[in-house]
Amino acid sequence: MKKIKARISAIQLVLGFVLIAYSAVLLFLFVWAVINSFKSGLGFDISPVGFPNISEPDLVDFGNYVKAFKAVRMSATLGGKQYWIYFPEMLWNSVLYAIGCSFFATITPCLVAYVTSKYKLRINKVIYTIVIVVMVTPVVGSLPSQIQMVKAIGLFDSHVGLWLTAMTFLGTYYLVFYAIFKGLSWEYAEAAFIDGASHLTVMFRVMLPLVKNTFMVVMLLNFIARWNDYQTSWVFLPNRPTAAVGVQYFIHAAENKYRVIPIHLAASMMLLTPVLILFIIFRNKLVGNLTIGGIKG
Amino acid sequence: MNKSRKNKTGGRVGTFFSKIFSSVKLALYDLKVKIYNLFPHNKRKTYKHRRVKEVIFCYAVLLLPIIQFAIMYVGVNINTFLLAFRSYTINTDGTATLTWVGLLNFKTFVTEILGQPQMGRRFLNSLLVYGVNLFVGTVLAILFSYYVYKKFKGTEFFRVMLLLPSICSPVVLILIYSYIADRFLPAVFGVKGLLAGSPWRTFIWIIVYNVFMGFGTGVLMYSNAMSRIPESLVESAKLDGITPMKEFFKITLPLAYPTIETFLIVGLANLFIDQANLFTFYNQEAPIMLQTVGYYLFTQVFTERSTMSSFPYASAAGLTLTIITVPIVMIARFFLDKLDKGAEF
Numbered sequence: 001m002k003k004i005k006a007r008i009s010a011i012q013l014v015l016g017f018v019l020i021a022y023s024a025v026l027l028f029l030f031v032w033a034v035i036n037s038f039k040s041g042l043g044f045d046i047s048p049v050g051f052p053n054i055s056e057p058d059l060v061d062f063g064n065y066v067k068a069f070k071a072v073r074m075s076a077t078l079g080g081k082q083y084w085i086y087f088p089e090m091l092w093n094s095v096l097y098a099i100g101c102s103f104f105a106t107i108t109p110c111l112v113a114y115v116t117s118k119y120k121l122r123i124n125k126v127i128y129t130i131v132i133v134v135m136v137t138p139v140v141g142s143l144p145s146q147i148q149m150v151k152a153i154g155l156f157d158s159h160v161g162l163w164l165t166a167m168t169f170l171g172t173y174y175l176v177f178y179a180i181f182k183g184l185s186w187e188y189a190e191a192a193f194i195d196g197a198s199h200l201t202v203m204f205r206v207m208l209p210l211v212k213n214t215f216m217v218v219m220l221l222n223f224i225a226r227w228n229d230y231q232t233s234w235v236f237l238p239n240r241p242t243a244a245v246g247v248q249y250f251i252h253a254a255e256n257k258y259r260v261i262p263i264h265l266a267a268s269m270m271l272l273t274p275v276l277i278l279f280i281i282f283r284n285k286l287v288g289n290l291t292i293g294g295i296k297g
Numbered sequence: 298m299n300k301s302r303k304n305k306t307g308g309r310v311g312t313f314f315s316k317i318f319s320s321v322k323l324a325l326y327d328l329k330v331k332i333y334n335l336f337p338h339n340k341r342k343t344y345k346h347r348r349v350k351e352v353i354f355c356y357a358v359l360l361l362p363i364i365q366f367a368i369m370y371v372g373v374n375i376n377t378f379l380l381a382f383r384s385y386t387i388n389t390d391g392t393a394t395l396t397w398v399g400l401l402n403f404k405t406f407v408t409e410i411l412g413q414p415q416m417g418r419r420f421l422n423s424l425l426v427y428g429v430n431l432f433v434g435t436v437l438a439i440l441f442s443y444y445v446y447k448k449f450k451g452t453e454f455f456r457v458m459l460l461l462p463s464i465c466s467p468v469v470l471i472l473i474y475s476y477i478a479d480r481f482l483p484a485v486f487g488v489k490g491l492l493a494g495s496p497w498r499t500f501i502w503i504i505v506y507n508v509f510m511g512f513g514t515g516v517l518m519y520s521n522a523m524s525r526i527p528e529s530l531v532e533s534a535k536l537d538g539i540t541p542m543k544e545f546f547k548i549t550l551p552l553a554y555p556t557i558e559t560f561l562i563v564g565l566a567n568l569f570i571d572q573a574n575l576f577t578f579y580n581q582e583a584p585i586m587l588q589t590v591g592y593y594l595f596t597q598v599f600t601e602r603s604t605m606s607s608f609p610y611a612s613a614a615g616l617t618l619t620i621i622t623v624p625i626v627m628i629a630r631f632f633l634d635k636l637d638k639g640a641e642f
Contacts (some may be wrong), residue, residue, distance in 0.1 A: 145377040
């Protein structure tokens with residue numbers, strides 16, 4: 001028994017040590033970025049190590065966040081005219097893109113999983129098989145065709161268009177919802193049917209409230225993924241850049257290469273803050289019980 | 298007096314007719330019930346009616362997602378196939394039309410794979426990224442999941458820390474990582490910038506970033522899968538004197554295996570799609586020696602230099618890579634399924 005306990009503590013110790021090191025490095029990255037976002041370009045050039053030297057005004061710049069707010073901009077063509085799109089508008093675009101897409105990318109697999117797991121339909125097996133096959137069948141290089149298709153049906157460069165393209169039941173979240181609905185008793189629904197409830201009422205007022213926690217977690221994960229994703233929105237919304245697109249563009253813009261590292265860091269912190277706040281509020285839900293099983297179809 | 302007589306007479310007549318009317322009504326109702334009972338299939342009709350309503354409801358819910366799937370998956374892939382055999386030709390008036398070119402796009406891509414060393418390097422880089430993620434990233438993720446599952450000290454804190462990179466924007470993380478590697482570490486240790494050395498050295502640091510930031514979701518999913526293992530099973534094994542090692546290899550790993558397999562298969566399916574975050578690191582300017590196939594294909598379609606004319610070539614390249622990847626995934630899945638002990642809980 002003593003031996004077993006000694007082995008457990010040895011494994012625990014090694015893994016614990018690695019995890020402490022991992023967490024320390026991660027925290028250091030963020031702390032370093034915040035500290036250096038308050039240095040001036042010169043201050044950072046002289047020393048990227050340590051705190052800003054407040055006694056030397058030339059080496060400190062508390063206005064980096066205001067500068068970043070003004071400097072992050074991209075040109076866009078709307079209605080045949082060229083405009084500059086600034087950070088506040090980019091934030092608004094991010095909100096529209098992330099909320100719309102996350103809602104549709106969550107409600108669709110949820111409803112499809114509900115119907116295919118709770119009702120006896122011939123199409124159930126087909127849909128389940130499609131999800132599994134698409135997951136394990138790599139389709140490489142479909143981006144050109146996607147762009148063409150979206151342009152052809154008039155959804156290019158429009159938020160609504162991107163929301164509709166997000167309305168897919170394919171992916172792991174279908175399996176997550178499917179497993180949960182399969183495990184839920186149908187008796188609740190039967191009781192409601194006896195009381196005269198329609199299928200729609202049962203779905204929205206009886207069954208969906210039972211999965212609201214998972215729904216919230218999936219929607220939150222989808223929201224965070226869309227907020228951070230810059231490639232999809234850059235490709236499909238070229239004239240409505242999101243905050244992530246703006247910051248990525250700003251960091252790599254040729255005119256910004258010298259002495260602007262603290263402003264880059266300030267811009268990146270501005271992009272990070274909303275997601276970090278959400279993460280702090282909902283961290284317990286996010287690290288909760290989101291599970292997927294095997295993919296045997 | 299007369300009025301009351303008339304009323305009385307009228308009342309009697311009214312009662313008489315109402316009696317006849319109600320008896321006819323009852324007789325008709327009896328007849329209806331008898332006819333209803335004569336045909337037992339009418340009962341089925343009610344069930345059928347309910348079933349029709351049910352089916353209409355289900356297909357109403359499924360309609361939009363199915364249309365979306367038909368357009369954005371089936372339609373897109375058919376279009377990819379058609380596009381791969383065509384090419385854009387510029388007309389004299391400046392417009393472009395698609396013309397049939399047969400296998401030309403495929404030939405160009407295959408010739409590049411066989412003849413250009415940089416294309417070989419892109420394939421090698423893609424394989425390296427997947428391999429390191431598989432052997433280092435997955436192993437670390439499983440070990441950390443075990444730590445979290447066993448609720449060793451500091452589990453709650455580590456769960457949050459492990460998930461943190463997954464919720465942060467890669468734009469932010471890569472920016473900080475690049476400046477730490479290129480400015481902070483040289484200033485502290487007096488070494489050269491880690492991302493500015495030889496291509497191999499730079500590539501190693503890019504892989505380190507991908508592994509370091511990449512296993513958070515894996516840890517979350519594996520530890521949640523492990524937490525579903527029945528407590529009684531582990532307790533009874535402990536009473537039989539099972540060692541922690543044996544518990545890990547004989548109970549935890551087999552029962553969490555389906556989730557691990559899912560992640561391995563999905564990772565393999567993304568072998569030639571994975572950009573290894575190179576676009577975020579370098580935007581459109583990643584050195585050729587660092588490029589992966591996923592990055593190469595993406596930049597064929599999305600850069601300031603790329604135009605619609607590169608779409609057919611990119612589609613043909615994508616189709617060729619799909620043809621290469623599908624059997625690899627199927628074979629891997631076959632062998633990984635063999636390793637599955639089929640344990641259920």
